[in-house]
Amino acid sequence: MLNLPKNVWILTACQSLFMSLSVFIVFVAGIIGSNLSPVKSLSTLPVATIVVGTAVCVIPVIRLMSIFGRKKVFLSACIYTILLIALCIFSITKEMFFLFSFSSFCLGASVATMMQFRFAAIESVEPEKRPAATAVVLLGGLISAFLGTEVATLGKNYFDTDFVGSFVLLAFLFVIAFMLMTFFQPAVKFKEQVDESKRSLVEIVKQGSFIVAVCAATTGYVVMSFIMTATPVSMHVMDGHSLHHTKIVLQSHVIAMFLPSLFTAIIVRYIGLTRMMLLGVILFFISIIIAFASHALTNYWWSLVLLGLGWNFLFIGGTNLLPRSYNENEKFKVQSVNDFLVFGLQALAALSAGWFVFNFSWEVVLLSVIPLLFMQLALLLWWLKKNG
Numbered sequence: 505m506l507n508l509p510k511n512v513w514i515l516t517a518c519q520s521l522f523m524s525l526s527v528f529i530v531f532v533a534g535i536i537g538s539n540l541s542p543v544k545s546l547s548t549l550p551v552a553t554i555v556v557g558t559a560v561c562v563i564p565v566i567r568l569m570s571i572f573g574r575k576k577v578f579l580s581a582c583i584y585t586i587l588l589i590a591l592c593i594f595s596i597t598k599e600m601f602f603l604f605s606f607s608s609f610c611l612g613a614s615v616a617t618m619m620q621f622r623f624a625a626i627e628s629v630e631p632e633k634r635p636a637a638t639a640v641v642l643l644g645g646l647i648s649a650f651l652g653t654e655v656a657t658l659g660k661n662y663f664d665t666d667f668v669g670s671f672v673l674l675a676f677l678f679v680i681a682f683m684l685m686t687f688f689q690p691a692v693k694f695k696e697q698v699d700e701s702k703r704s705l706v707e708i709v710k711q712g713s714f715i716v717a718v719c720a721a722t723t724g725y726v727v728m729s730f731i732m733t734a735t736p737v738s739m740h741v742m743d744g745h746s747l748h749h750t751k752i753v754l755q756s757h758v759i760a761m762f763l764p765s766l767f768t769a770i771i772v773r774y775i776g777l778t779r780m781m782l783l784g785v786i787l788f789f790i791s792i793i794i795a796f797a798s799h800a801l802t803n804y805w806w807s808l809v810l811l812g813l814g815w816n817f818l819f820i821g822g823t824n825l826l827p828r829s830y831n832e833n834e835k836f837k838v839q840s841v842n843d844f845l846v847f848g849l850q851a852l853a854a855l856s857a858g859w860f861v862f863n864f865s866w867e868v869v870l871l872s873v874i875p876l877l878f879m880q881l882a883l884l885l886w887w888l889k890k891n892g
Contacts, residue, residue, distance in 0.1 A: 511628040512637050514688045515621045518578070519644030520651060521681040522618035525585065525611060527652025528674055529554050531754050532667055533608060534737045534858065535747075539666075540601035547741070548858025549601075550608040551733050555854040557612015558619070559847035563840050565616045574624050574690050581617040582682035588614070589675045597665050619843060622823070624690065638823065639765040649758030651677065653751045705837060714829035716887045717822045718842055720781050723880040724818030725850040727788055727873045728811055731795070732757060733857035735808060738866045743799050753804050760812025768820050777821045778888045784817030785881050792870045792877075799866065818880075 530551055537547035569577045588610050595603035621644075625637040655673040662669025708714060732754075739745040739753065764771075771780050787810045795807035830838040860869045 508633065508637055508640060509628050511688055511690070512625045512640055514684055515625050515628075516641050516644045517684050518681050518688075519618060519621050519641050520647035521644075521677045521684075522581075522614065522621070523645050523648035524652035524655065524677055525674065526554070526615055526618075527648050527754070527758055528656050528670070529608060529611070530732060531653050531736060531751065532656045532670065533604075534733070535740060536596060536604065536667055537601065537858075538737065538741050540596075540599055540604060542601065545859050545862040546601075547862070548733055548737055548854070550605045552851065552855035552858065553605045553609035554612045554615060555729060555847065556851040557609040558615040559612070559844060559851045561613040561616040562619065562843040562847055565613060565620065566840055566843075569620065574620065575685070575688055577617060577620075578624075578685045578688065579682060581614050582678045582685065585611065585614040585678045586675050589671050589678070593668050593671045596668060596671070616843075616847075619847075623839070624688075627690065636769065638820075639768055642762055642765045642820075645762035646759055649755045649762070652758075653755050657747065657751055703834065705841065708830060708834060708838060709841065711829050712887065712890065713825055714838070716778075716883060717825035717829060718845055719822075719880060719883055720784075720818045720825070721822030721842070721846045722849050723876060724784065724815045724822065725846050726853040727876065728761075728815040729850045730853035730857050730860075730873060731791075731811055731869060732808070733854045734861040734866065734869045735804065737858060738799075738861055738869075739804055742861070742866070745801060745804070749801055753801070753808050756805055757808035757812045760809040761815050762812075764813060764816045765820065768816070771817075772821075772824070777825055778884055778891065780817045781821035782881070782884050782888070784814040784821065785877055785884065787811075787814035787817070788873075788877055792874065796867055796870050 533550035533554075534548045537550050538544065541547045541549065565577065588607055591610075592604060592607045595601075595607055622638050622641050625641045626634045629637045655677065656667065656670045659669030659671070659673040660667055662672070709718075735753065735757075736750050740747060740750045768780075775783075791807045791810035791814060794803050794810065797803055826838070826842055827835075857869065860872065
């Protein structure tokens with residue numbers, strides 16, 4: 505890993521800064537929403553809208569990169585994010601819930617830009633180093649687990665309005681990201697591939713490898729996002745756990761999402777991609793059982809840690825399986841479809857999380873994902889049998 509080019513390490517650092525935005529919003533937006541929202545069941549709307557914004561902006565962001573190149577879009581995203589953080593501050597101080605939700609939606613473009621860091625890293629290395637480059641970039645999420653939550657708690661009481669100082673600190677992270685990104689030098693100018701393939705998109709998506717890859721990544725994101733979005737509300741707002749304890753649980757969850765990336769290549773080498781994804785589903789089941797058993801702090805902690813581990817195995821597995829479904833000149837359209845499906849369905853999960861937890865209960869949130877997990881389990885067992 506240490507012999508990877510400079511670009512990969514720059515992208516890793518920027519990943520940690522950009523992803524702090526996602527961690528930050530998940531941590532505080534539901535709490536802010538519960539104070540500003542006219543309807544309690546809408547309190548997680550700002551969390552959901554950033555996911556919706558990500559899904560909506562995935563294809564436009566990739567298109568902009570095909571026109572202007574990755575670096576210009578990465579740098580522009582930093583400035584764009586700082587301006588939107590200012591809008592978030594304005595909406596909080598004026599107690600404008602729907603403007604805050606709209607600001608969060610627009611921040612989805614920043615997250616969609618971050619999602620391209622892994623592809624930029626892959627383009628910077630030889631084919632045999634791609635798994636290592638992907639893993640290193642995703643490890644930036646480890647730092648974001650601390651940055652996002654620490655920035656939120658440190659700045660909470662800086663000003664008269666709660667969390668305004670937190671957003672100010674968050675803006676400084678993107679100033680740093682901008683400075684770092686000036687050193688990024690794309691190895692090859694990113695441009696949209698001329699599609700010389702005779703295969704239609706329908707033909708590509710009908711392949712077993714595409715279906716399994718997209719379903720694994722989608723299941724990982726939908727289940728993780730649905731439960732994670734509901735967690736701060738259930739823990740802090742409904743169960744009365746302290747903000748400090750909620751922060752620790754969320755930090756541990758994000759660490760569990762990305763720490764296994766250090767060992768993913770070894771796991772794949774010994775048990776294979778499909779068995780690793782199966783392990784991810786099993787971890788999801790165990791996570792749900794633990795969370796269902798009690799509302800104690802330890803149950804929340806163990807559940808969210810296992811949820812993060814399960815996400816890692818499913819998402820990394822799906823990401824590495826996807827390239828088997830397309831040729832080089834088909835990658836643009838296939839990656840676009842993959843990301844749109846994954847983040848579009850994740851958006852639906854995040855949108856419904858707050859409504860479920862307020863109108864039903866934490867237990868209903870947990871039980872509602874079980875049918876999806878059984879379907880994913882059956883799909884992976886079929887794929888394992890088909891491929892030995």
